[in-house]
Amino acid sequence: MTTVIIDPVSPLLPFANGRILWYAPGGRTSGRDGLKIVDGQPYLINVFVKRIGIERRLEQALDIPALHGAKYPFEGYCVAFAALPPSLVADWKTVPLDDPLLTWDYSALLPPGVESDAQALLEFPSAGEITVRFIMKGGRYGFEGIGAIVRANIGDQFYLKGGAIN
Numbered sequence: 001m002t003t004v005i006i007d008p009v010s011p012l013l014p015f016a017n018g019r020i021l022w023y024a025p026g027g028r029t030s031g032r033d034g035l036k037i038v039d040g041q042p043y044l045i046n047v048f049v050k051r052i053g054i055e056r057r058l059e060q061a062l063d064i065p066a067l068h069g070a071k072y073p074f075e076g077y078c079v080a081f082a083a084l085p086p087s088l089v090a091d092w093k094t095v096p097l098d099d100p101l102l103t104w105d106y107s108a109l110l111p112p113g114v115e116s117d118a119q120a121l122l123e124f125p126s127a128g129e130i131t132v133r134f135i136m137k138g139g140r141y142g143f144e145g146i147g148a149i150v151r152a153n154i155g156d157q158f159y160l161k162g163g164a165i166n
Contacts, residue, residue, distance in 0.1 A: 010079040010108035010155040012048040018076065020045040020132075021084070021092045022120040024113045042084040043111045044092055044102070049076030049124060049160075072130055072162025074122065077155045078110045093123045108155025110137060122160060132160040 024040030052073040082102040088095045095102070105111075114134060122132045136159040141147030150157065 009106045010048075010077065012077050012108075012154060013046075013079045013106070015048050016046045016079045017125060018047045018049040019093060019123045020047055020120045021089075021123075022111065022114060022118060024111065040113075042086075042089050042092075043081050044084045044088075044095070045081045045111065045120075046079050046097065046104075047076045048079055049074050049122070051124075051127070072127065072132075072160075074124070074132065074160040074162060075157070076160070077108070077157050079108055079155060080104045080106045081111045092121075093129065109151070110156045110158065120160075122162065127162075130162040132162045135159050135161045
């Protein structure tokens, strides 16, 4: 079966309204300094995201009982991502998207390594900066069948569970 990609750029790109700062899984240093954990590569993920209202809570839509009481459930789509150079990490919320140090991947897929339960920071206009966890990626259709068509034409869908506003 062949998947046809209509346009490799997400049609949601003009509507991107949020940013996610996510660190790829890191590693450990040598035993000489106590095997300290070091952060992996930081990524800036440009997203179209919306807060899920009470009428459509995640535990009802996805039957995930562990989320009762979640204050800030979000759903959205990845529209692009870029590896963030260390010099720009402190300014991740305000760095211009056309900064020459950013090389964007417009595949609309999440960066490799983003897994369920990965922690990140979400900058969302109406809520500010929120610490979030990816609770599901691939959307309600998964990655095959309808899910493959959605993914190829719109991008990776994800759900986030937010904690406190920072």
